[in-house]
Amino acid sequence: MAVVDAQGMVVSANDTLGTLLGTTPQALAGSTAADLVDLASDSPTWHAYREVLRGDQPRLTCTRRLKRADGQAVWAQITVTPLAGDAPGLLLSVADISVRRDLQVRLRHLQMHDPVTRLPNRSLFFERLSAALEAEAYGGGTGRIGLCYLDLDGFKAVNDTLGHRVGDRLLAAVAERLTRCAQEAAHPRTGTPLVARLGGDEFALLVEDSTGTEQLADLAESALGALRAPFDLDGRRLSVSASVGVVERHAAGTTPTALVQAADTTLYWAKADGKDRWTLFDPERNAHRMTRQALASTLRPAIDRGEFDLRYQPLVGMEDGRLRGVEALIRWNHPQFGVLAPNRFIALAEEDGSIVPLGRWVLRTACEQARRWQLDHPGEPPIFVSVNVAVRQVWDSDLVADVARTLAETGLAPELLQLELTESAVMGSSGRPLQALQALSDMGVQIAIDDFGTGYSNLAYLSRLPVSVLKLDGSFVRGFQYDARSAEREADRTSPADEVIVEAMVQLAHRLGLSVTAECVETSDQATRLRRIGCDTGQGWLYSRPVPPDRISELLDSPGAGVQAGVGNP
Template identity: 45%
Template sequence: MTAATSEAEFTARWARLLRAHGSPLHPLKIDALAERTTSLIRDGRADHAAFALVNAHFTDPELLVGAVELLRTAPSRVPGSAGRFAAAWATALQEQTLRHQESIHSAADTARREAEQALHASEARFRALFEHAAVGIGVGSVHGEILAANQALLEMFGARPDDLYGRQVTDLVHPEDSPEVWAAYEDLIAGRRESFQCDKPYYRQDGEVVWTHLTVSLIRDEDSSPKYQVAMLEDITDRYRLQERLRHQATHDPLTGLPNRAAFFERLETLFAEAGADARFGLCYIDLDRFKIVNDSLGHDTGDQLLVAVASRLAAALTPLGHMVARLGGDEFVVLLERCQGEHEAVAAARAVLAALSEPIDIEDHKLAVGASIGVLERPVGTITPGAAVRAADLTLYRAKEAGGGRWTLYDARTNAAAVSRYSVSVRMPVALDRGEFFVEYQPLCALSDGSLAAVEALVRWRHPRLGVLGPDEFVAAAEETGLILPLGRWVLEQACAQAADWQRRFGQLAPQLNVNITARQARNKRLVADVGRILADTGLDPGLLQLEITEGTALGPLDESQRVLHALVDRGVSLAVDDFGTGWSNLAYLRDLPISGLKLSSSFVPDPEATGGEEVSWRIISGLVSLSSSLGLTLTAEGVETPETAERLRVLGCDWGQGWHFGRPTAPERLEALILAGAAEATPTAGMAEATNRVSPANERETY
């Protein structure tokens, strides 16, 4: 369909809409108005179109509903025409009402003056105005008795004179009246104020509700004493219902009909503002399990039907208990317990959610089983803020997800604090990389045969401005989960290769091999090969001096993308080693599927000198791994070597290299330069080397990255 055809079709549909709901204008005038307003809409001035229609007396609420639906497909050059049209419609209608109110107020002032004059001189003139006024007018005594009502007021109330005359004004109370209305009324009849205005509902004689804009004025006698009260009422029922419809649309989810995020937070904040500090509340933060599978396999229409069914079940199970159920977006829902009696009640609500979703849901020809993971929070109002409460419930939900889903998990302050810490670390990480807060230290790997420096492992540190120096175990997992490990790992490679290339240029054959860890996400990143090639070219480092350590979390299958990446790296002359070898069930597959050059034996296999029992079994395992690596031509490095006795036992067994505090802690690169030269001068076990490096780093456990 062409754009011209679309515009013509929109204009025709717009004209039909105006003719169906318009004022009694000539059809030619309606067509002219339709052309003018559609032109405004196409030019992105939907708000001007709304004002034009209201000014032409097109004020039917059904017209607004049809116009908003039609505007969603309007050929406007500016998005959001429907929203601007609705907002402008409400504003124009309000301005029109205000103009009417000014006229009414003018008539009211006239009525009051006429009433005063009629009381003093000419009853006839006041009576004429009273009877023929377009607004409802009632006259009462200062004691509250209704003395008179004009025809407009009787029609508004659907009443006869006998239904109103003699009744008390206070009989017309409505449950939605605010206390301020009746406080103002008491001040008026007591003579403490001359008038007041408000929007107030009344019951008609048939039981229906009419909404009015009420103006009440005080009439005084010649001595200025209160004598009568005059009430003028304008019927604003249509306007009120339109406002209520717009308010409902703003606070309710259009798909499920449940309160939306805005309504939920408004209710929660009201609860915190009005409840006492010792009052308690509960939250059940809900996320559906396996919902993405439904969307991906059966389509979003089925997913939407499923959300509607879930919302219906949750509302049926929890609304009768007095709890608010809201949809926050996507497949996330929340239950608010406003007067919670303790954790048991919040847990009961969570169990009610799981029970409501326990049976499959029929959608077309499918029986869909959908469970939920729920984070449960129950606290005194005075101990937390609304925002913090929702964040805590959300984090608790993810603990339920991590535990396998289909369950509820209760908020735990310690676990929540740890999760918040991880989150704050991951949020700051990109900024930290730009600001140079990361740095690299190097830990020696020494030959067990003579103690000479054979290699160094690059270990990244974070100098956090608030938390101090963080080791990799405190942020690498978060970086891997969020994907920030890719730029961070690239930066570590650049820094470490530049340092190793500098040692290569300065020390030649004495330069140590450089070991750099890569994670699972890095190994599966096709860009890694290009990054390594570029870094080697930029720094001039000999590829034979770079060894990449595959961390324990890198699970490789025969069809894994990382297989191709790692083979490509080896083809460029880079060597590979398996870190923490022996700690996972799949690690033997590395020896079959990858061109591995070395194995690093996990420190968990190296016996603790202070341990009692089990040492000989550990040494026999190490002996077997030494034989395995020797038969495959692999270099075996033992991690966690802390004492000379351990180093000597490993040497006797035939282990090649050792890494641990006995040989040195991670240290700055300039400290290692002395060790490189010292290793060349004396090929003896490097107790002095360990002493030099151990003075640098306060670390007290083995590094993993």
């Protein structure tokens, strides 16, 4: 202890204080108390000390690292209080807390480090990340931050086959290599990246004040290269690879959570793209993922809210140009993203099972509309409606019962309904799917294979399937650009192989008793060639884009119900 006068000077000190500071009590007398215990090193403490000295504050307590006369350091708790009674001055108390402080440091180290790899753990990583982002908010440095989020490929197999003891040793060895990479990547401007284990087999390399994407890409490539070399663990050689998500951006406006989420998403992309690679965060790809999540979460409620409608694309007879049928194509009138085509949400519907109620709605709506056209135009031959069916509808619902009930309730004849399944879904069908297709065919419903020629292409198998229509994939039709008669188009010529292939498929289909529809017919030249080689019906923008039902009604009202090129286009 020491007594301090009203001017802040030490009047006297006891022997214990002299011993603590490595000097004598006599040597302390006359010194400035604030300098003796470092009270002026920060503004808040200095201000509080002056308040106590003036009598405006009853007490000050703080912790300081003091230097003894012999150069050794000691951690001390400083307490300053007014002297008892009316005596002017202060009582300065200095308690040695070095042992307690060391214990706290050791406990914090245990709390903030991973026991297996000795690396900073998730808590310390987020503490450092938060501090780095906060520091950038006050300026200085490059104003940027980077993160490599790394995950071992197939680490679970190591634990499952060799045990957790070997798995832990592998993690420790990985940590050593990553630490070495970070040290080798140390930059005079940005320092050494922080290597942390975030849990399981996930690691992070944090670059504060990063210099740009190239620096992070080099670090990720270095880490992947270091881990590709086999590990020797007690004579057992193990080979592992890793996937890395890389994010580098301005620190301003970034939060720890947002940065790690972006890195985690990018890590998932790296694994999905084939593993053993690094992938850079792509805002557009992330926006698509977020949109996908938003669509998936609102898909089922959208069915109940009536956000879907159908457009209809004409199927035209190649010989006479008459409207033979229409394909029902669904659209989602999303309140946030506008009108969405099927490729934006059908795959999601198949994943979460909502394709079943959505498919039922499409089936009923299309059949009701086809029956309405039939009743409104009794003088014209009725047109059929073609509806796309997903394989999951066959497995997860009683499609046969759904179709039978819909036809009975709408009054539509079975032969006026065509169901389209993709080639990959139909070819090789057995068991329940094949039984369902057979039952539908026996009912009188037409079965069509959509996008034919892009899947199995097992033509011999067609004779065993209850199929009545082949829809040739548009890629074949788009290849119809060969024109040997025009020398001016020499540069635009392509091989006529597609036409030869299509002609062969059409001839075989006809011999099997199947009709053929050509998709994606866009030019009159394509239509002429398809008609010449025997295609029965055509579908494409040459005739019409998908249109609302009233436009189909207009076509049915036209004389002879013929579809001229472009008539149905908006």
